[in-house]
Amino acid sequence: MYSPIQQAQNKDEAAALRREAGLWLKEKREALGMSQREMAVKVGIEYYTFISQIEAGRGRVPADRYEAYAAALNVPPREFTLTMLSYNEPAIYRLLQMEDKAVSGASVAPVQEKSSLTALERRLAALESLMKG
CATH class of the missing domain: 1.10.260.40 (lambda repressor-like DNA-binding domains)
Structure with missing residues (x-):
């Protein structure tokens, strides 16, 4: 608390x-x-x-x-969404950036996909499963 x-x-x-x-x-x-x-x-x-x-x-x-x-x-759209997340939901943005780094192995290399929203949803689901253990 x-x-x-x-x-x-x-x-x-x-x-x-x-x-x-x-x-x-x-x-x-x-x-x-x-x-x-x-x-x-x-x-x-x-x-x-x-x-x-x-x-x-x-x-x-x-x-x-x-x-x-x-x-x-x-x-x-992906850049806009990530920028808004960085301002409005910095904790979620940080977690997504950590996921990008883990997936890509690079310091800052966002995953390029055709549908940015679908990619974001997939990464959020993967992050949720990692957090559940």
């Missing part, structure tokens, strides 16, 4: 990571010359103010919008 101090530290770290993620998303969007309204339309979000909240670090990109976001920002 976490102490109140650990919980506060984890909350502060999570908030800082959300702000970093928002900055990364904003920089990508602005580099394409796209407004928040245009981004909202491209990713299927009704209110552009939600884009503003995400970019300010007060929200997260919904996982069901990762593919649309990746396409709108011209980022490969």
Whole structure:
């Protein structure tokens, strides 16, 4: 169980990571010359103010919008997903990177597969089986 101090530290770290993620998303969007309204339309979000909240670090990109976001920002879906995981779920991201290293034997060599989502699901299943022992 976490102490109140650990919980506060984890909350502060999570908030800082959300702000970093928002900055990364904003920089990508602005580099394409796209407004928040245009981004909202491209990713299927009704209110552009939600884009503003995400970019300010007060929200997260919904996982069901990762593919649309990746396409709108011209980022490969796997790269986008891993980047979002690194900000929003750093523990899971770290575990997946450990799995990549174990599978590839290299320091940082992501597994290239046709379907990035399927690859991610397979690696999560493998990780779960390793954790169960």
